[in-house]
Each structure stands twice: as structure tokens, then as C-alpha cells.
Amino acid sequence: MNHEPSERTTIKRIPERSSYDKDTVQSILTEGMVAHVGLTTNTGVVVIPMTYGFDETNLYIHGSPASRLLKESNNNHICATITILDGLVLARSLFHHSMNYRSLVVMGEAEKIEETDQKEYALDLIVENLIPGRVENTRSNSEKEIKSTLVLKLPINEASAKIRLGPPVDDDEDHLLDTWAGVLPLKISFGKPEPDPLLRNGIEIPEHVSALIQQ
Numbered sequence: 001m002n003h004e005p006s007e008r009t010t011i012k013r014i015p016e017r018s019s020y021d022k023d024t025v026q027s028i029l030t031e032g033m034v035a036h037v038g039l040t041t042n043t044g045v046v047v048i049p050m051t052y053g054f055d056e057t058n059l060y061i062h063g064s065p066a067s068r069l070l071k072e073s074n075n076n077h078i079c080a081t082i083t084i085l086d087g088l089v090l091a092r093s094l095f096h097h098s099m100n101y102r103s104l105v106v107m108g109e110a111e112k113i114e115e116t117d118q119k120e121y122a123l124d125l126i127v128e129n130l131i132p133g134r135v136e137n138t139r140s141n142s143e144k145e146i147k148s149t150l151v152l153k154l155p156i157n158e159a160s161a162k163i164r165l166g167p168p169v170d171d172d173e174d175h176l177l178d179t180w181a182g183v184l185p186l187k188i189s190f191g192k193p194e195p196d197p198l199l200r201n202g203i204e205i206p207e208h209v210s211a212l213i214q215q
């Protein structure tokens with residue numbers, strides 16, 4: 001099932017790069033790690049970087065109950081943007097330099113989750129989105145920890161993806177220039193794990209961590 005674009009999530013500039021396809025939206029959510037969450041407050045607009053989790057219907061974010069996310073946002077309306085940078089696009093003219101990317105904008109009304117089991121579900125998803133397999137290998141959140149965390153859900157039904165891929169799009173006459181042009185691919189990768197200095201002896205790097213390094 002695709003997301004029907006709303007008036008405000010309809011991509012107008014270069015619409016051929018837009019996608020409202022559910023699989024595309026979910027794949028960007030899977031690969032992304034940081035959501036830039038924008039809200040309007042009485043003192044102005046603010047955009048805050050946050051981690052997130054998701055399922056087929058909602059995006060989940062969490063923070064301290066003291067956070068401004070619900071306290072100060074007007075009508076709880078927020079906008080979450082996730083960007084995956086895939087490469088730098090070097091054109092023969094400065095004007096046509098660009099980036100290859102996959103990005104997602106989700107807008108809507110965030111709702112505070114009150115039920116402990118629903119909060120725990122969302123908090124698990126937030127960790128699993130970053131480190132698949134971590135939840136089943138780690139101590140669960142205690143009731144006290146869950147109570148002291150604000151968890152919000154944002155429905156993923158007003159969402160748009162935009163994707164740019166491929167080589168530069170130069171003007172025809174510029175193809176005669178001697179300037180190098182092409183794509184410099186870009187990829188985030190994990191480095192060598194650095195064990196906590198307080199780690200007890202004999203604890204090996206678990207499989208769910210080594211799986212990430214090998215990607």
C-alpha cells in the first residue's frame with residue numbers, strides 16, 4: 001500500500017524524484033539513524049536531532065519528560081526528516097553540482113504514549129533500529145526507567161520520500177569541457193569496536209555487533 005500524498009507532502013520540485021511507496025518509506029526508515037524533528041514553539045521554530053524507531057504505522061521518538069517536544073510544540077504538530085547521503089555529484093559546471101540521497105519527510109500530530117507496554121515496545125524499536133538484535137541480548141528497561149521516559153508516536157501516513165541517484169545532469173554544451181565529472185559514493189561504516197574500560201574480562205564481541213561491522 002502506498003502513502004497518498006497530502007497537499008503539503010506533494011513534492012513539486014523535480015516530482016520524478018518523489019516516492020510515496022510504502023516499501024521505499026520503510027527502507028529509508030530502516031537505513032536511517034537520525035531524525036531531525038522540527039516543531040514550532042512560542043519562541044520560534046526549532047529542529048532537534050533525535051534517534052527513532054518505527055513500525056508499519058508509526059514513527060517513535062523518545063526523550064526526557066523535561067524535553068520541549070510536547071510541552072512547547074504548538075498543537076503537538078511535528079515534522080521528522082531522515083536523510084541518507086549516498087554520494088557527492090560533481091558536474092562540469094558549479095551550478096549542476098549535487099548530491100545523491102534518499103530522504104523522507106513525515107508530518108503529523110504526535111501523541112504521547114501512556115501505556116507501559118506500548119512505551120516498552122516503542123523503546124525496544126528505537127534500539128533495534130540502530131542495533132538489530134540488541135534488545136534480546138540486553139537487560140530490559142525497568143518500570144522506573146520506562147516511567148521516566150517520554151515516548152511519542154507520529155503516524156506515518158503523511159509521508160513523502162525523495163530520491164536522487166545517478167550521474168550529474170550537465171548542460172549539453174558543457175560535455176565538451178575537460179573538467180572531471182562523476183559521482184563520489186559515500187557510505188557510513190562502523191569502525192573497530194572499543195570495549196568499555198569497565199567491561200568484565202572474557203566478554204566477547206557478540207554476533208549482533210560483529211554483524212554491523214561487516215556491513
Ligand SMILES: Cc1cc2nc3c(=O)[nH]c(=O)nc-3n(C[C@H](O)[C@H](O)[C@H](O)COP(=O)(O)OP(=O)(O)OC[C@H]3O[C@@H](n4cnc5c(N)ncnc54)[C@H](O)[C@@H]3O)c2cc1C
Pocket residue numbers: 034046048049050051052061062063064066067068069
Ligand atoms: C544524533 C543525535 C541523536 C539524539 N537522540 C536523542 C533522542 O533520541 N532523544 C533525546 O531526547 N535527545 C536526543 N538527542 C539530544 C537532542 O538533540 C536534544 O539535545 C535533547 O532532546 C534536548 O532537546 P530540547 O529542545 O528539549 O533541549 P533544550 O535544552 O531545551 O534546548 C535549548 C537549546 O539548546 C540547543 N540544543 C538543544 N539540543 C541541541 C543539539 N543536539 N545540538 C545543538 N544544540 C542543541 C538549541 O539551541 C535549543 O534551542 C540526540 C542528539 C543527537 C546529536
